[in-house]
Amino acid sequence: MTETTAPALHRGEPQGEPLLHADSLVAGYVPGVNILNECSLVLHPGELVGIIGPNGAGKSTLLKALFGLVGIRSGTLTLQGESITNLRADVLVQRGVGFVPQTNNVFPSLTIEENLQMGVYQTPHKFADRLEVVLALFPELTHRRKQRAGALSGGERQMVAMARALMPEPSVLLLDEPSAGLSPVRQDEAFLRTRRINKAGVSVVIVEQNARRALQICDRAYVLDQGRNAYSGPGRELMHDPKVIELYLGTLATDVDAARDAERTGPEDSPAA
Numbered sequence: 001m002t003e004t005t006a007p008a009l010h011r012g013e014p015q016g017e018p019l020l021h022a023d024s025l026v027a028g029y030v031p032g033v034n035i036l037n038e039c040s041l042v043l044h045p046g047e048l049v050g051i052i053g054p055n056g057a058g059k060s061t062l063l064k065a066l067f068g069l070v071g072i073r074s075g076t077l078t079l080q081g082e083s084i085t086n087l088r089a090d091v092l093v094q095r096g097v098g099f100v101p102q103t104n105n106v107f108p109s110l111t112i113e114e115n116l117q118m119g120v121y122q123t124p125h126k127f128a129d130r131l132e133v134v135l136a137l138f139p140e141l142t143h144r145r146k147q148r149a150g151a152l153s154g155g156e157r158q159m160v161a162m163a164r165a166l167m168p169e170p171s172v173l174l175l176d177e178p179s180a181g182l183s184p185v186r187q188d189e190a191f192l193r194t195r196r197i198n199k200a201g202v203s204v205v206i207v208e209q210n211a212r213r214a215l216q217i218c219d220r221a222y223v224l225d226q227g228r229n230a231y232s233g234p235g236r237e238l239m240h241d242p243k244v245i246e247l248y249l250g251t252l253a254t255d256v257d258a259a260r261d262a263e264r265t266g267p268e269d270s271p272a273a
């Protein structure tokens with residue numbers, strides 16, 4: 001196991017240097033009120049890591065702190081070993097970090113193609129090449145490029161938002177509740193899309209309310225509670241951990257449910273070996 005400040009905190013962590021390492025982050029919105037209380041997370045190359053926990057636990061705040069949208073009061077954040085603590089979001093995009101917010105994540109008056117152009121506004125010469133790569137990942141968008149994003153369904157908008165975040169070729173993608181507000185079928189599609197992006201080589205951190213579903217697709221996950229790390233470990237291990245079930249997953253997380261979901265999902269949605 002890699003040397004960390006608190007080895008038990010990152011159970012199941014692969015060997016080697018993390019791609020992204022948040023160590024003991026303290027952060028918040030209002031002066032004097034900390035939402036994150038020494039919260040830590042590591043993401044290794046190729047991993048899909050989940051953040052789950054009860055409402056108000058600080059999941060989205062952690063993601064925003066990773067993307068420079070919430071000030072880090074103490075603790076460190078590194079990308080490939082270099083400090084990125086409190087760098088601005090636009091600088092983080094240049095450094096290879098992408099972020100998909102939960103809401104307001106497309107420009108509704110622009111077409112899908114124009115939304116994707118916005119993704120490479122800092123490097124417009126990359127547009128044609130990246131468009132090809134991104135449309136190969138989301139072939140559903142190919143014939144709809146000239147449609148306005150505002151006319152799309154919630155699931156389609158989510159897809160455009162993910163596609164736009166992938167345009168600058170990030171090494172890390174931060175996803176804030178991609179399944180929020182979607183029907184069960186569209187939620188399944190959002191999770192499959194997340195796996196597809198990860199399998200294409202992008203390391204992903206995903207915040208999810210749908211904890212059980214998130215644990216199914218994640219290599220590892222962190223359970224937050226009141227801005228602190230409560231549990232962590234491989235996704236499927238946490239899904240069957242009695243403490244996590246009792247506190248965060250409830251009765252829905254029975255083995256029967258999990259088995260049914262695994263059956264319905266099929267092999268493409270299973271965590272990488």
Ligand SMILES: Nc1ncnc2c1ncn2[C@@H]1O[C@H](COP(=O)(O)OP(=O)(O)OP(=O)(O)O)[C@@H](O)[C@H]1O
Pocket residue numbers: 029030035053054055056057058059060061062209
């Ligand atoms: N912009 C903000 N200004 C002030 N407080 C905020 C802001 N955004 C979130 N908070 C507070 O921070 C705490 C954590 O919120 P956060 O959205 O990070 O939790 P979460 O775990 O993502 O919850 P949920 O699953 O309900 O989205 C909550 O008490 C929330 O009220």
